[in-house]
Amino acid sequence: STYLRRGLLSSAARSPRLLSSTRLAPSLSQTYAAGMKILAVLYKGGEAAKQESRLLGTVENQLGIRPWLESLGHEYIVTDDKEGSDSVFQKHIVDAEVLITTPFHPAYVTREIIEKAKNLKICITAGVGSDHVDLNAAVEKHIQVLEVSGSNVVSVAEHVIMSILLLVRNFVPAHEMIERGDWQVSDIARNAYDLEGKVVGTIGAGRIGYRVLQRLVPFNCKELLYYDYNALPEEAAKAVGVRRVDDLKDFVSQCDVVTVNCPLHEGTRGLVNADLLKHFKKGAWLVNTARGAICDKDAVAEALKSGQLSGYAGDVWNVQPAPKDHIWRTMKNPLGGGNGMVPHYSGTTLDAQQRYAAGTKSILENYLENKPQEPQNIIIGLSGYETKAYGVRK
Ligand code: NAD
Numbered sequence: 001s002t003y004l005r006r007g008l009l010s011s012a013a014r015s016p017r018l019l020s021s022t023r024l025a026p027s028l029s030q031t032y033a034a035g036m037k038i039l040a041v042l043y044k045g046g047e048a049a050k051q052e053s054r055l056l057g058t059v060e061n062q063l064g065i066r067p068w069l070e071s072l073g074h075e076y077i078v079t080d081d082k083e084g085s086d087s088v089f090q091k092h093i094v095d096a097e098v099l100i101t102t103p104f105h106p107a108y109v110t111r112e113i114i115e116k117a118k119n120l121k122i123c124i125t126a127g128v129g130s131d132h133v134d135l136n137a138a139v140e141k142h143i144q145v146l147e148v149s150g151s152n153v154v155s156v157a158e159h160v161i162m163s164i165l166l167l168v169r170n171f172v173p174a175h176e177m178i179e180r181g182d183w184q185v186s187d188i189a190r191n192a193y194d195l196e197g198k199v200v201g202t203i204g205a206g207r208i209g210y211r212v213l214q215r216l217v218p219f220n221c222k223e224l225l226y227y228d229y230n231a232l233p234e235e236a237a238k239a240v241g242v243r244r245v246d247d248l249k250d251f252v253s254q255c256d257v258v259t260v261n262c263p264l265h266e267g268t269r270g271l272v273n274a275d276l277l278k279h280f281k282k283g284a285w286l287v288n289t290a291r292g293a294i295c296d297k298d299a300v301a302e303a304l305k306s307g308q309l310s311g312y313a314g315d316v317w318n319v320q321p322a323p324k325d326h327i328w329r330t331m332k333n334p335l336g337g338g339n340g341m342v343p344h345y346s347g348t349t350l351d352a353q354q355r356y357a358a359g360t361k362s363i364l365e366n367y368l369e370n371k372p373q374e375p376q377n378i379i380i381g382l383s384g385y386e387t388k389a390y391g392v393r394k
Contacts, residue, residue, distance in 0.1 A: 065360070100364075125148070131291055133145050151352060153208045157214075167340050168195050199256045200223075214240055274302070280308065300331075320344055
């Protein structure tokens with residue numbers, strides 16, 4: 001399922017294109033460029049993608065930008081083959097100028113890959129979350145990193161609310177019981193609660209975290225809390241009635257439900273580890289749709305097994321695709337429930353795909369036409385970090 005095609009030169013593309021001065025050394029700013037190599041690493045859509053053309057983020061449907069890129073004379077290589085030195089990704093990254101990838105099937109752009117990628121100027125995330133790129137290495141090599149900010153934040157916030165409810169209400173074992181042909185209400189009800197009256201807290205109160213808080217308001221929770229080094233504007237905090245807690249251990253010790261909504265970076269990798277889990281309320285529920293590696297895989301499985309956590313749900317994994325024997329697939333609480341794990345899809349609903357495909361095209365268009373990018377999409381610009389969301393920096 002590797003899609004390799006050379007871009008055909010259209011008459012428009014045969015006329016020379018002035019290269020953007022931001023992509024060239026100043027002395028070369030009058031140089032004209034031929035078609036460039038654009039590499040996209042997307043997930044395999046299989047039969048579903050053949051039947052459903054709105055699955056835009058797949059290798060089959062290619063973000064819907066092939067005709068446009070080819071009409072401009074560019075070479076567009078699309079693949080899902082991303083692991084190992086023989087992969088299509090590693091073969092083409094050495095001279096690609098643009099890399100597009102999604103967080104759902106990420107091409108991991110390590111420091112080592114960046115060293116090899118001599119021609120790489122811009123990494124575009126078709127979606128939100130650019131931790132698959134070694135951002136510090138990108139800064140050093142002046143590689144820009146952009147994402148389609150906001151494109152799937154409602155999609156994820158809705159998934160968070162669903163995940164909180166399915167854990168608190170003990171939904172998954174109840175449904176499994178029905179499929180098995182059994183009917184024993186007390187086995188489910190013994191671990192089912194209402195969300196009303198519970199304390200819910202978000203680690204990270206950015207676009208997704210805030211939308212989660214907004215959606216929680218009608219549930220009449222006892223209290224809504226947040227932990228984030230960036231404070232919400234006072235008006236925004238007031239609108240949802242959320243209280244900020246400065247210390248993370250103090251924060252988790254007050255929550256019945258914790259939802260993780262911050263990016264993965266040096267300051268959040270393994271943030272929810274065995275030590276922090278000890279400070280959670282006994283039997284708390286944890287939802288993580290941000291990035292798998294923010295939570296320590298084995299510590300979470302252990303906390304669920306011991307009943308320190310009553311449930312863990314999310315769609316993000318420390319490695320994607322997750323290996324068949326990944327413990328998060330099958331881990332359970334002592335009553336045999338509490339697992340709400342699904343593959344990484346909360347931010348790739350058909351609605352979201354339409355938005356991030358359009359956003360990717362618009363970032364590419366700006367790049368190709370040397371127009372300024374939307375500031376909110378820039379994670380790494382030509383002179384370094386332009387976001388405040390990837391850790392506290394000088
Ligand atoms: P955002 O930039 O709007 O908000 C992130 C917030 O996290 C910011 O307020 C930032 O200050 C805060 N933060 C950063 N480090 C922190 C830390 N150490 N402790 C507490 N807060 C911290 O981003 P967003 O649009 O809300 O997205 C957040 C993340 O969600 C993305 O980076 C991505 O990893 C993940 N995401 C997942 C999916 C999915 O499909 N599962 C889709 C979209 C985004």
